[in-house]
Amino acid sequence: MTKLIVEKLSKIYSTATALESIDLAIDQNEFIAILGPSGCGKTTLLRCIAGFVEPTSGSIQFNEQAFYQNSRQIPVNERELGMVFQQFALWPHMNVLQHLLYPLNSSKHKQLLSQKEKEERIAEILTLVELTNFKERFPNELSGGQKQRVALARAIVSKPQLLLMDEPLSALDAHLKETMIREIKKIHQATQATILYVTHDQKEAMALADRIIVMNQGKIEQFDTPYNLYHYPASEFVADFVGKAQLIQGNWQGSQFYPAGTDTEFFWTGQEVHPHFRQQQTYPVHPEDFVLSADQGLTVQVIDKQFLGRETQYTVQLQQQEMVILSQDAQAAEIGDQVRINRKGYQLCG
């Protein structure tokens, strides 16, 4: 069932168009990442949905409640949502328990829940975020990861059906990030909330989301599953930003792709590619899509080799183009060698 519907949403600041006619339909309990480079409008979109930014035009509906429609918006505190920010935004004079009591003592929860129910709810959430032994602590007595867990707990303690998070892990180091990603997934399972999660980190988006909204310059480039964005990008931007794909120049003839300069000698089959790339006469490929030193294939010269531990990165010259290939084999070739490359899992014909 579709829960969040955004239609033709635009936000124009005096100096910039932050959002341009955004359309979205998101189902209950979906985990959605909003991914894109800095300045593409991610925060503006999230803040329009939260009610902190007034849109210029369009509409936002959640659960049949109009958050914004016909230039009228309902206040933030009537939207029953939870929000987590990049900078944890904790209150220095409140301990963990007070942080969690705050949402329960405001708006409708104040009347709805008895003191005992509030205490039970807080105990349950503290267990979920593993902070039961920290409830008396103040923010300056907590580590970065613990602070962020308090911010998460505060956002979910009132059991919102919609949880908005704006780069919540960007202040944490890589190791802590991984732990928190698991934590956030656990919270999603436990709360069944619809989550909108802003990030500029494609790995984080892929690790967390059911579907990803890829944004660029105030518009949605593509809205799809992580798998489809990686394997079936619809634009150069998505191919590069999500898949770190390389665009090989050449020409398409039906489902056959001839890399430039190789003429009719060899071709790769590419049934799965988006029609956009056929028009552009390019083929987005990943570094791990190829084998070096194949028995059969296009002859290339190895121009660089970097041992990365688990894999080795070879840069090869394919006629006028450079191409990067990642291989598990550190001994596949040396700089200066002529080798044959072939696409994995595809019949290279010629």
Ligand SMILES: Nc1ncnc2c1ncn2[C@@H]1O[C@H](COP(=O)(O)OP(=O)(O)O)[C@@H](O)[C@H]1O
């Ligand atoms: N309050 C504001 N006033 C004017 N321009 C703004 C304001 N907030 C954001 N912008 C502009 O809108 C665009 C989108 O910003 P933002 O939504 O913060 O992007 P992101 O979160 O993807 O980095 C940027 O060009 C930014 O400079």
Ligand SMILES: [Mg+2]
């Ligand atoms: Mg932002």
